[in-house]
Amino acid sequence: MLNWSWSGFFGYLVNPFILQGVFTTLWLTVVAILAGLVLGFCIAMMRRSQNRVVSAAARVYIWLFRGTPLLVQLIVIYTALPELGIRFNVWQAALLGLVLNEAAYLAEIVRSGIEAVPKGQVRAARALGMRERQIMRYIVMPQALKIIIPPLGNSVNGLLKTTSVTSVISMEELLRRTQVLIQERFEVLELFTVAALYYLLLTTLWDIVQRRIEKRFGRSDQPLAAGEQR
Secondary structure, three states: OOOOHHHHHHHHHHHHHHHHHHHHHHHHHHHHHHHHHHEEEEEHHHHOOOOEEEHHHHHHHHHHHHOOHHHHHHHHHHHHHHHHHHOHHHHHHHHHHHHHHHHHHHHHHHHHHHHOOHHHHHHHHHHOOOOOHHHHHHHHHHHHHHHHHHHHHHHHHHHHHHHHHHHHHHHOOHHHHHHHHHHHHHHHHHHHHHHHHHHHHHHHHHHHHHHHHHHOOOOOOOOOOOOOOO
């Protein structure tokens, strides 16, 4: 193949510099989705609050972070905030941008899952004297979780690829490290192919995990076969 180096391609597949970028992409995704889910849950609760000020604040947050590109948010956090005396290093800015952005989307996923639970069940639980926290824990969330898991899994899949945007502020994840090697060795096609394969591998592995999770949490919805026990 013209201008293609098989030795370079296979060498980059196991290149420690590239593999470290893969690891960085993974931990960015894991931390961002977990922190984003916690923050998103809080925002979803604020969004459903009877207090108009609290609800409005949540609406504004979601509107702002869903309505502006992550790229712009990262640049503002990393380059504009220092002019106000607020400074973050590269990994702090990357993680903060990912978490704040992801939380806005996850908040709507959580809210829609909670609101999909029949209100009659909530009223019945209140009539039995259950507290709001108990209702949320034992009645609402177990049912909402089944609704939330599929879009949440898709968010993880998307976030694995979205981490590449942090390369614009020099976060040395997979794409950034690929670009660094390209500048040194000029093997553009080989390196970008390796990067694409790693992204494909990560998202494929997550798809397998997601299907298992969905199957596990969906079992309670399936009728038991004759003689089957839980």
